[in-house]
Amino acid sequence: MKHALVVGGLGVAGAGIVRALSEQPDWKITIASRRQLDGGTVPCVSVDLLDKADAEEKLAGLSDVSHIFYTAYQERPTFAEEVAPNLAMLVNVVEAVEGASPVLEHVSLMQGTKAYGTHLGPYPTPARESDPRHMPPNFYYDQEDYLRARAPKARWSWSALRPRTIYGHAVNSPMNMTSVIGIYAAMSKEFGLPLRFPGTEACYRTIQQTVDTDLLGKAAVWAATTPKCAGEVFNVTNGGLFRWEQMWPRIARMFDMPCGPVMTIRLAAVMADKEPLWNRMVEKYGLVPRSYHQAVAWAFGDFQWHMDYDSLVETTKIRRFGFHEIVDDEEMFARQIREMKEMRLIPVD
Template identity: 45%
Template sequence: MPHGTKVALVVGARGVIGGNLVEHLASLGDWEIVGLSRSGGVDTDRVRHIAVDLLDQADTAAKLAHLAGVTHVFYAAYQDRPSWAELVAPNLTMLVNTITTIESVATNLEHVSLMQGYKVYGAHLGPFRTPAREDDARHMPPEFNVSQQDFLEERQHGKNWTWSAIRPSVVCGFALGNPMNLAVLLATYATISKHLGVPLRFPGKPGAWTSLIEMTDAGLLAEATVWAATTPECANQAFNINNGDLFRWQDMWPVIAENFGLETAAPLPLALVDVMAEKESIWDEIVREHDLEPIPYSQLSSWAFGDFVLGWDYDVIADGSKARRMGFHRHVDTRAMFVEILDGLRQRRIIP
């Protein structure tokens, strides 16, 4: 491997975060990229994909043993479980298996980037201190994001490599096969609403309609992640990364409705996991009528995830000024972000 070559190992390369990170790294031109996921992917001249079960230590060791050239690990893998407590074991195990293996073979390892989120601050539990700051006090465990960071901090002691922890808000971008994607979920919900001839109603909790929230564009997140991983002054620190603006759903909802040519009506709390569960036949009808890509309905949206995000009847915001003070100044207009993603879904024939 030539001196100075940067080799990125993107863990969770098929998700909305990992997929956009792979695209960004490839666009920079000076990275070799290896993507890890459970299903693998199609190799290109810049990206190699490896299918691996990171919960299996033996499979991880066997599949990653040849990756001696890795210089940067970008960890964005995630395993879902029914409860917060159950998330710790699998998600910590995957990180431990990955780092243990890579550290044993990659002698030029420089940095490990850990993707976290506002769960570090207890955003998933209820009202928390806002805007959250990177140095806020921890909350009562269990919390897998915190356990993962503790592992990295302890593992890094006395080592040449450094770490960073990246904390985005709800991440929006284009990705298929990852149903935990709010933009695609809203697009699916709006498309079905239009097909059924009903107005676009906000289905979340009443308090969520007026609470402050923010988003993180997947492209901006990719840029910030690479910036933190390659800026020496950012070593061994955490960073909140968000678009830089705030909104309330009462103001954003009409923007989304207008994009679909829909009228709005008064919010009406609905359990999406129930009311959208039996809409698969309707979606199949929409796909046939508009000659859309035959993406399985189950892969488009996690309605439980939608209920979760649209159920935040309290402010969910964090202070992103630390990254700006240290040199990352990119920002994204969230209204424009939603419109761009929705237009992109149409260009790809995912929605009509």
């Protein structure tokens, strides 16, 4: 029996890992999160990872953890300000668990394509794991360097994943594109509007890649339990490509809405005054009660849909090492939208 500590397990990436582990009979799972899990079936440790003493105290009882899956993230106003807290959280987790559990054997780090500078502007594509780093700061680099330096002196190995945009949903975890699409569409429909793409004309036409949170979870477990993956970094996608100009009309049909023309807006600004509407919709449609700000992160949608340049990664390496699962992008959108409706996160048609 292996014991996984999923750090940030209530977020979108972490939830996918928890589901992947839950499907296998030989895993015990514990979640570590700032938030407390209410009514869940998986034990959850509420811990402030920025507080080294709190991390040591709260994680001291985890004496049989064999694998750490690290997906936590602390946002800060600037990229430079993100480095110290995000490195500290990883260090505090690893050292607390290392001190508590003599059987720790692997640390899995969740990164992303910001490792290639996707947040800074156009960069060489398709990006490969061996590409040179961009000019720092980038907390991914500091976290990875820490694991690279510590692992040779430790009893554990490590691996890292770099997913393209993650699609999935988690209650009260607003930083995910499935919630952006679902709530934007639901509000547009409430206004009697067609579903208009809110990004730029150029983004509407660029080639896109995604990764389903459930596929990402399976990839993380695979890398963490495959010996030849120790010390390796892998790009992860669903395996396909699409353009929004083809996918957006299909998404509109999933909501039984007409597809309108592109209307470039900044969601963070235009949707800022829509909280009263959201509250009325929660009551009208019997949705899960949650605050507007817990439901959706409009700025995350702006970041994704105002990207006017290619943002593609090469996935040959992960295939060559033995991970071959794929997900159809359109099927993923349809399934996740259906799940949001079934969970009463957005109105049912």
